[in-house]
Amino acid sequence: xxxxxxxxxxxVTLRExxxxxxxxxxxxxxxxxxxxxxxxxxxxxxDAAEAVLAPYFEGEGLDLSGVLRRAFTFDAxxxxxxxxxxxxxxxxxxxxxxxxxxxxxxxxxxxxxxxAQLTTVLVATSGDTGAAVASAFHGRLGFRVVILYPDGLxxxxxxxQLGAFGDNVRTFRVAGTFDxxxxxxxxxxxxxxxxxxxLASANSVSLGRLLPQIAYxxxxxxxxxxxxxxxxxxxxxxxxxxxxLACLLAKQQGAPVGRVVLASNANRPLTDLVATGRYMxxxxxATLANAMDVGAPSNVERLLYWFEKLSGVVEADxxxxxxxxxxIRRTFEEDGVVVCPHTACGVEVLRRLRLRGATGPFLVAxxxxxxxxxxxxxxxxxxxxxxxxxxxxxxxRPAVAQPLEPTLQALRGVL
Numbered sequence: 153x154x155x156x157x158x159x160x161x162x163x164v165t166l167r168e169x170x171x172x173x174x175x176x177x178x179x180x181x182x183x184x185x186x187x188x189x190x191x192x193x194x195x196x197x198x199d200a201a202e203a204v205l206a207p208y209f210e211g212e213g214l215d216l217s218g219v220l221r222r223a224f225t226f227d228a229x230x231x232x233x234x235x236x237x238x239x240x241x242x243x244x245x246x247x248x249x250x251x252x253x254x255x256x257x258x259x260x261x262x263x264x265x266x267x268a269q270l271t272t273v274l275v276a277t278s279g280d281t282g283a284a285v286a287s288a289f290h291g292r293l294g295f296r297v298v299i300l301y302p303d304g305l306x307x308x309x310x311x312x313q314l315g316a317f318g319d320n321v322r323t324f325r326v327a328g329t330f331d332x333x334x335x336x337x338x339x340x341x342x343x344x345x346x347x348x349x350x351l352a353s354a355n356s357v358s359l360g361r362l363l364p365q366i367a368y369x370x371x372x373x374x375x376x377x378x379x380x381x382x383x384x385x386x387x388x389x390x391x392x393x394x395x396x397l398a399c400l401l402a403k404q405q406g407a408p409v410g411r412v413v414l415a416s417n418a419n420r421p422l423t424d425l426v427a428t429g430r431y432m433x434x435x436x437x438a439t440l441a442n443a444m445d446v447g448a449p450s451n452v453e454r455l456l457y458w459f460e461k462l463s464g465v466v467e468a469d470x471x472x473x474x475x476x477x478x479x480i481r482r483t484f485e486e487d488g489v490v491v492c493p494h495t496a497c498g499v500e501v502l503r504r505l506r507l508r509g510a511t512g513p514f515l516v517a518x519x520x521x522x523x524x525x526x527x528x529x530x531x532x533x534x535x536x537x538x539x540x541x542x543x544x545x546x547x548x549r550p551a552v553a554q555p556l557e558p559t560l561q562a563l564r565g566v567l
Contacts, residue, residue, distance in 0.1 A: 153208050155181040155359065158453040167212055170258070170360045171265055173353025174341040180453045181359050183208055188406045191374050198224055200374060201367035204405050208363060214264065220364075223256040228368035230375060230515055233487045237502065239495065239518040240372050240386070246542045247313060248521035249443075250395060251284035251361075253368065258360035259288035262295070262352065272567065273297045274340060275354040276333035278391060279306040279443035280520055283313040283546075285354040286321045297321040297354075298567065300333040300556065305438055305445065309524050309543070315551030324556035324566065329436050331447050332558035334392075338450070339560055349567050356394025357450050365398035370407035372515060381513040383410035387498040387505075388517045390414040390422055390468075391444030393451035395517060400459075400466060410512065414468040415501040417441040417476070417494075421449060426468035431456070440473045440528050441493040443520065469504060471497040477532055479503070484533040492522040492529065 155169040156162035159179030164172070169181040187207035192199040201220050209216050226245050232238035245252025262271065273295055275285045282299040289295045301314055303325035315323045326333050334355070340346050341353055356362055369386060376384040386409060390396040396414045403409035416423050417439040425431045436447035459465045471479075479496040483489050491499055498516035505514070522529045523539045530537055539547070556562050 153183050153185065153210065155183050158182060158457040165212070166208060166359070167265060170261055170358065171352065173351075173358045174338060176342060178338070178342050180357050180450065182454055182457055183359070186401060186404045186458070188404075190406065191377075195375065195378065197227055197367060197371045200371035201364065204366045204370050204402065204407070205363060214261065219257065219260045219264070223260045223364070224253065224367075226252070228253070228371065230372050233489050236511070236513050238515050239489070239491070240368065240515040241518045242368060243518060243521040245284070246287045247280070247283040247546070248524055248540050248543045249280035249284060250365070250517065250519045251280045252287070254356070254361035254364050254394070255281070255284035255288040255354060257364035258354055258358060259292065261360050263292060267294060267350075269350045271295050271350050271352050273352050273354045274337050275299050276330065276337040277301045277306075277314065278330040278445055279310040280524075281355060282323070283310065286314070286317045286323075290317050290321055291319055295320060299323045300326050300337060300563075301553075302326055302328055302330050302333060303555070305329065306442055307525050308527065309547060310442075311553070312551045313543070313546050315553040316546045316549040318552070322566070323553040325553045326556050326558050328558040329447070330445055331436050334448070334450065336558050336560060336563055340563055343560065346564070346567075355450065356392050362394050362398060362451075365395060366402045366405065369399045369402035369409060370405065373402065373407040373409045376513055377408045383408050383512065385409075385411040385413070385510075385512055385514045386517065387413045387415055387502050387514060389441070389444060389494040389498045389519050390416055391419070391446040391449065393422060393449045393455060395519065396466070397451050397454055399517075411510075412466050413501060413505065414466060415497040416468065416470040417444045417497055418470060418472045419445055419447055420470045421447060421452070423468040423470040425452065426462050426466060429462065440476045440525075441497055444494055444497070469501040471500045475500050480529055481532045490522045490529065490533060490537060491518065492520045492525050494519045
């Protein structure tokens, strides 16, 4: 399937869009059509992924089934802790966050595309993306990874993960916010003088990150239908909006998804956009849900390209740090469920919806394992959160991150 830029450039093939990451005009690539698909014959995540992704990759000469089986070696189970309320657990991958799905799919896809030179995968991260990308590309011949993260604005365990890979992965702690990191990365991707460096994007600006995330929402919705739960409603904690867009695309493609609700932290550009129809980016502020500390979400361009009028398409609400703390404690005390600060934003937004009369089955996308945020979660629930084995292995390794100023000149120096 061909793709065009949200700003008008193109068309290019999907292969070309995956290789480029960002469109030459600075826009984001979008497929020229959103195909409608039927329920797959199989019941697993890979069956759902093949159903929703096959139309995009038709004619691209890619062994999609092979890519999916190598990338999705872990599941995304629905955990219903009440009859009508549950979590879509997206943290069972190697770095304990939902970013593992998209990062591993992108790595497997780029690995089979022809390349004339070393590919430098450049990624800005607010906490989870960088580790997922590093894990996906670690040790792959023909690739190196350069990670930029905001110094002091990720959790200690996230920071350790980011610097624990070594080999073909270099990590830089940037003097600034995530928005500064993202600004420099996006500028580098379209700067003509950087073309010789063979840059590729691994942020959610890349379709190779966004498209595979459709699969777990479609799989969860079809499973809920098989179980007789009816139309599945979903609350998605959202920062850069890639995960929320994936849920909207799953619905557009025919998965039985009902309401799609975005849950933000105190950074409100998405919430205000949905409420007013006006996009007002602003400097990001630090919160307990740091991976969502985004003041200028990149995927807003795609949202507005696909849905000019947001009324009736998506809902949104924002949650401050005090509500995050209360929700983490309440969810554990009332339901025995431990959630990370980002997932807590979704749980609190769902609680407000219920108070306003919302009925039917709702899943909250559980975006990261709470053990990555133990300094926030453990004091609130009064117990230690068990660390998943893959995360424990990374935390046992030494970690190194070098300082970097948030400028193109500084980035060129290290590249």
